[in-house]
Amino acid sequence: MITTHQGCFLKLEELQLTGDYGESVFPPNILWRFPNLEKLEFTHASYEEIFSLEEVEKHAERPAQIKCLKLLENEKLKRIWKQHSKLDLIIQKLEVLLVWNCGLTDLLPPSAFFRNLKILHVEDCHKLTSILTSSTAESLVQLTEMRIISCDILTEVVARDEGDITKYNIIFHKLKHLTLRSLSSIKNFCVENYTFEFPALEDLRMFCCTEMEIFCPGVLSTPKLNENADSSQEDGSSPSTRPLE
Template sequence: MIQYIFKDNDDVDKIEFQLEILELQGLPKLISFCSKNKGSTSTSPQETTLFNQKTQFPKLKELVLSSISIERIWLPQEFCSTQNLTLLIIEGCANLKHVLSDSMVEYLQQLEGLEISECKCIHEIISMKKIIKEAFRNRYLICFPRLNSLKLKGLQNLIGFCHEDYNVEFPTLKILEIENCPQLKGFIHNSTSKEILTDEVLFNNKVVFSNLEKIIISQLRKVKRVWDSQLHTNSLPMLKELSITECNVVLNIFPPFLLGVFQRLEKLIVTDCTSLEEVFQLQEQGLDIEETLVANCQLREVNLIRLPKLKHVWTKYHKGNISFESLRQVCIEDCWSLKTLFPFSIAKNLQQLERLTIARCGLEEIVSKSVEESGELKICFAFNQLSFLELWDLPYLTCFYPGMHRTTWPTLKQLRIHWYGGIKIFGHEESQIQHSLFLIEKVIPQLEEVSFSDSDIAMISDGQFAADLFCNVKFLRISCYFDVSAIFPISFLIRFYNLEGLDVVFCNFKELASFESDVHEEKDMSITTPKIKKLKLDL
């Protein structure tokens, strides 16, 4: 097994390698890059360092270390030869304890990418030199002027990037990923803190990400808050995408006073956070944050999935000073504590919304009512760009909005609905407009995909509608025929001239080939079924 890459005979004081790329992978017995003496097999403390004082890499740009057993890569005084390094990747080095010291940072001015993963002994990325600890306390600045990607993954004992005695700046960082670091206390940590009850905050005012666009964090067991209430004034103004997964003690995502900081945020993904109760927190201890905050959020996409304690996406009595008019896609799944989705002030301004999915949730109403809109005489929710709507397994849903209103869906093409509680989905009388979500005559002709339950089909079959009502429907889903004596409504299909796909789900039909007619059809009529290309039976 390889212990050294290069053996030195001690005849020279320095060895320069002209390498630009160096990859050391799968070398579990490697002691050092260069041995101290020819033929020596001893392992002095200095030799446990991968690169000793004799090895120089003045042209090295990329360094990849994978599955090697060294404890230290460099000694601080021997690091100056890597000033051209642009990429550093370290993975699977189980014994590695030291990555960088504060004095090394000045030689990493060209570094553009830093990735460290699956190194179980690392406690911090940048360690402090004891000789300068007191001299620079609270004044020492660490800066990575060219770093654009930072990824920390599977670091089981990492407590922070560096100690809070430093201020850290990442002026060009675009992507930050922190995953499966269960002991992480904060990006900037205070390992000597004795305050047991203090909430652990991931980002505080000691770190500045002036151009950061994407943050991915997951499996952080100790972080209760993502942001400190006093972020640096220039931190995160360019953030566009935020993804949070399996952070099980986080209670809210955006605390009061900070929504104005994230006005460029476009995409939000929150998944499997078991303690999360609120996403956008606009009220705290009786204070109305919106009285003093006016912001136009650029948020375009929201995905909230498997959040069992989520009670509010937005503060229930949201006054509307903070606008979410740019929303294009909203997906809410498996949030059983959520009783309502949109505050009235947000729902009435969703004219750019294109896709809305709500599945397996405890929703009772989609839009909440509050005292602010009680004076409005004609309430209309106009979803002028919505092309896709899915309401799936919502057993407690009773209404779209608890008051007199009407809705418009001029561009709706796909309508997926199943198990939707007591809400009336389809209606065809003007007097019922506030009780049904859709008027058949207005919404059906424009649909290309639609779902019908047994009651929907019965109501449509009993009505007098134009023969070409379903002329544009290409995909039909039939569900909820639970009675074992139910007969498959095959004659209903003759209305769908252009049907290409048929799904039959959650039904107890004994057979599909029964040609018993609907009430308005001639018993001796000839039935021609559509030219279905795709048939799915999930009974």
């Protein structure tokens, strides 16, 4: 069990938790006991869930300050947060989410708004079939870098919200770097007939995605990738990026 004393470590900005604390749910009240906590890391933890709805609701008067969340080798972890929990209290300031070798079955829940998320890295998560839903994707207005690596059963990055028949036009306004690597089951970035716009995308890296024939079946816009490819062809150099087709 994790215990803290009120008033201790009030200036603490970074917390790393390693090992088994004998609990299935992390007590999120710690986020508010350390009012300056900005970086939170879990490694080899026994938690099945990080943030519970009941504990978060107790602190509804003010959001947490977490800007960076790292989840490393948490094989028992099934989810970070419940779909209908008051996520805004936790993720309002989240800028970096790094997940490696975790047992998650879902990552970013539907209708969650990650307005400040800038960096998303997911690697070796072999129970994920997708990374986020279409409604969540619309909220990623600050995202600049996305890396998805070695997730064996992942079939798409953006999935349709269950029961939602909306035909989305999703714009990743600031995404500059996108890496999809060693995704042996991925069919498309999104299998739905959505429109995707990547106005800032400069660097696309796709390796060992053998099942992917097209990036997405809908309309796709990547103006900077196409510009870079054209410039490279004109001056005879090798392009550092490849245009999407």
